[in-house]
Amino acid sequence: MIERTATLGEAQRLTVINSFFNQHIAFREDLEVWGQADYWASPLESLGKGRGDCEDYAIAKYFSLIAAGAPAERLRLVYVRARLGGQSVAHMVLAYYALPEAEPLILDNLVPEVRPASQRPDLQPVFSFNADGLWRGVGAASAGGDPLARLSQWRDVIAKARAEGF
């Protein structure tokens, strides 16, 4: 799938990967899937289980896009406050910035298709991050042996994803 999308245009690649994970992973809480209150799974872990929660979608899409050739600096994982049935819930989506200052495209599991941010009034962004600083910080080669790698969920998942070949 990743090889296939590598040859596609940006917009199409986003759509394919977004749909792929939205279809192959069923939404479940971490507690149910992993027995932990919060667990960030790597893309293969999520696919293996076929289940995951919002950050698992975002993570899987993030690494898949990077593997398919999308520039890392255009991708950001975004903590958002989502209004779902009149309730505010903590949620995570993947944002794609075609240009640094431009309006991003949102890859989400609540709304299956890729939409620009302005068309997602239900989402209120709080904080975004990507692996840019961390990649540099962690060092490109030694995620496995790096003592920092498993200190945070994010670093942990980066390490796992790299170990899986992303």
Added chain:
Amino acid sequence: MSLMRQVWLLVLGAVLASLLGSVAVSAHSVRQLLQTQLQLKNSDNAQALALALSQQHGDRALMSLLISAQFDTGAYQSVIWRQADGHVAFERHVDPKVSVAPTWFVALLPVQVPAGAAQVSDGWTALGSVEVRSQASYVHDELWHSTLRSTALLAGIGMAAGMLALAVLRRLRRPVDDAVAQAHAVVEGHFETVQESSVPELRPLTVAMNAMVLRVKSMFEAQAEQLHVLRVQAHFDVLTGLSDRKHFLAELSSALARDEGPLSAGLVLVRLRDLAGLNQRMGRPTVDQILVAMSHALKAYPERVPHCLAGRLNGADFALWLPAAQVAEETAHALAEALRVSLPAFGGGIQVALGAVEMARAQPLSVWFGAADAALARAEAQTGYVVEAVASPDGVSMPQGERVWRAQILDAIQQGRNRLLEFPVLGRQGQVLHWECPLQLQLDAQAEFAPATRWLPLALRSRLTAEVDAQAVALALEASEGDARMRCVNIASASLLDGGFVARLRELALRAPQAARRLGLELPESAASAHFELVQELGRQLRPLGVQLGIEHAGPGLAQIERLYQLGLDYVKLDAAVAVGVAGDASRAAFVRGMVIMLRSLALRVYAEGISEASDAQALWACELDGITGPWATGALIAK
């Protein structure tokens, strides 16, 4: 390099290596730890800052303020907010602080931590990223201090370990040194037992050495025992147990020639008259009993007085030599009285004639016997128990008092009025082994040089022997430095009693280390028996410097000295009393041979003194002696 030094160096090397190793390892791990911490700090602070900045709705002033606030209140080197297009939106930085650690240390352990970075956004709008870089100098400060601390601590531990190792080594070293010292002592003919080592590896060694020493001791004792038997056969009259004629004459001539002794002495001849008539009248066994009774009366003297000699000259004649002045006549009377009381018990008609004579010791043997025979003849002209005495015809009494002698001897030493004579000791091939050097003093500036027989009694009484002997040693050393000959000088036993004497000799020897290796010191046999420890100490002090130690005038008494094997000697000179007359007498020769074998087993060289007959010299070579001295040796050297 010595074993102990090697072990010590090994310990030192191990301690140093572990010290350096642990310091290096600890410095490295501390650096790793601090670097990790710094990196985490950079990273986490960047995330925290970015999170705070993302909540400011893109208000640049507010964001700059936040960045400034964080920068000013923390230990940062720089905080940069970079816009999404790469331009720097806001930046605060200071120069890196200089660490207190020395520059070589910083260069040796560089700390390189990348900046922490995090994304900043306002809603969906990306506002770029922040880069946070902390001050790194405190890492080096901390690293430097911790390295110093661990170095000090480990150096302390290392030093303690070194001390401990040193103490253990020293403890180990004592038994090793003991064993080595014993081995050295054995090589030098100094057989001593040591305490068994507590170190298991060394114990068999010390046990073996001790066993060997004990074996030498028992061997020595067996030989001494055997020698005693030989001596009885060789030297003593079978009936009376007194010295026989030959041995008495040899002993007497040795006593007359010896340095030590009184200026004048006495000789008493005792004759049981009409031996043939008594034999006929009383029968042989009774006469033998009379002779034994007479010998008992005579024996009482040598048993009580050292250097006193008694002997049976022939069938009816006995002789008693008294090494003291003014006692000959008195002794003869006392002896006559004792015989007068005891002999009549065997029967009537027993007559004893006694002739007493007192003379200067320097007189030759023939003069002594001439005078004594004359006195005896006069006594025989009368009947009963008769004593005839001859007063000293030449009157050798020294008119001056002790104070004068003392001054004379001291003057002779200080004013250089002294010299060493030289008599060769010849080896088997006729080569000179060493020179015997008796000291002569010119007591009076006008008088002739006097031999030791004349001044030694004075020196003994003035307690000046240590002075005189030290002078002799000094002269010998001086002469040996010039001509590289080996010289031996006599040391009186009285000198050993002088507390500073040995130290003085040691000083002399140290001052002339080359000549000291060609110096021999000779002590009379009596010194070895009377002052065993002092002689041993003399050897201990001087033999390491190459000085040789010998016993002169050695007779049968040598074998009786207990622990002779521990004395530490180099050679022994057999007294003329033992060595003279070996030629015609197989039993005397056997005794000399026995002595040689015994002394050889103690690694001693054996020489003979006072040999004048070529036949004796020949017989002595056959007894395996190492060297011969005396008139014969001097003559043989001149003839050559």
